[in-house]
Amino acid sequence: MALMQQWPFALVAAIVALMVVVAAFLWPLDRRRRIQHSAVPLDHLDRLRKLPRYQQLVRSRLRRRLIQVVCVLVATACLVILVGRPAKPDEDWQQRRNHDVVLCLDVSGSMSDVDHDVIEAYRKLADSLDGNRIGLVAFNSAAVTIFPLTDDANYIDSQLTQFSRDLDRGPIPGSRAGTSGSSLIGDGLASCLQRFDGSDDRRGRTVVLATDNQLSGTPVFSLNEAIRQAVKRKVLIQAVAPSEADNTAVSVLHDAVAHTGGDVTLVTRTNLEDPDRIITAVRDQEARATAATARWTQVDVVWPFGVLALVCLVAATAMEADPRRRKEDS
Template structure:
């Protein structure tokens, strides 16, 4: 507990002292008060002395209440604040979910979408978008902070990935017959979903981090327009980090041309990471880890936050004011 305008207290004390001194110096007897002789006629009465004691008690109460009203008002005016140091978590992330919807991926996609549907509930300031691709990329919804809509769409996506009846239309347009799982094209489509406002700065000047959660097994069949490497270079160029989730890491050996190794290399060139998945249940933990690294990357400078705490002094002032009113009423002043 600290006082923001601490210098108000000595100033208030000085003012109160000056007022008291002036009142003391200028004290003149009440001209309407008249002289009376033989006042012992009244003052020696025990009843009068009892009444005088009561009167003095109430005067003391009034004086105490007035003093505490002054003090608490001065303290409240000096703005008592609680200063806490916080490291603000900057919530200006853009996350694009980039999901390969070829048949082998549906359980991993469902898990990713499910986790993000849960996360979207707690988002505040982040933007989230969903792009699905197979041979063609489809933007299901662009980067948005309309979390209700995003959740709705993510729920639809999950139903579609889980193969619920009547949801097959969700995946329409991802297959054009030019191949299947064109990863480089898909990633490029995802990258084009970010606004083109230069490297890493958003439209209002504050930097926003950009990340792509790319779920794919990197089994390309067909001829993509862009290779995965080109797309990764594009991502790096646009300062987009790619986090790759691979549910089917079936590499033979550690050759660099193996699909898993390629995906790992692509993700790591953008500053992201690569996570091979053993089962769909591991997705939430991985997404949490991704979230965490993104958050940690975006921790701002520690800031001192001052929270006003006027409740105590103002409460005391209110009580003292009420007591003062009661005492003045009792004293018939």
């Protein structure tokens, strides 16, 4: 039981306290019975009982006993409720870590001058999307996974830093295959779409595609065919293009990604011209995916009943130990 796991001694202590109060409540009754057995008989007690002071003491004792009984009953009821583990519904839709983002980078020759800038922009973007799963795929004529989807922020940052160094050493191993050409954007995007695991279709999914859209070769998938796959799988495509890229190529890229609800953001010297555009689009899609799978969760409600039980037990015990009460009983 979650209550016993969180407060392993709370119920035990409360039950012991209740037993102490009940014992303190019953002990005077037993003491009074013993006194009655050894008491000296008195006559004309009816006159004594008519005295105002006597009647005042009787009423005071009855009030005290009534309050003690109520306190003990309330404390007992609270303990019974605590054993039943009270809970309230909580509209927690678990919005964090509900999105997958694949960074899809064109590492062809035409992008070599800006790839470092794009990687730095990716790092800033990853910081802004902390808590989401992020992966990186590089492609030229073939695609290679640099690191898979993960929500480890330190690992993501270190891998992006290492990948930036690897770019200085030459072509990325695994990013070129055969003689089909280079910068095969459609094939690269289609490969990036395959990096999403299919275990949970309810998660929001985004591909951040960095390319100048300068095709040089014969791809298996055209850009439009890859876009249709993204639309079918409900994947948002946000494009990142160098600010120096050909305007016509950027326009074609914009029209293509618009079918998924995405847009094109230009990168200039490690800075995205409008980074909030990608972040907002990712979060909006995440909110839609979350709302579609919203569920109610329960949160334990312990402290009100625990505090009330404790107050009642302390009050009942204090009244029993009140020196004025002992004087009255004597």
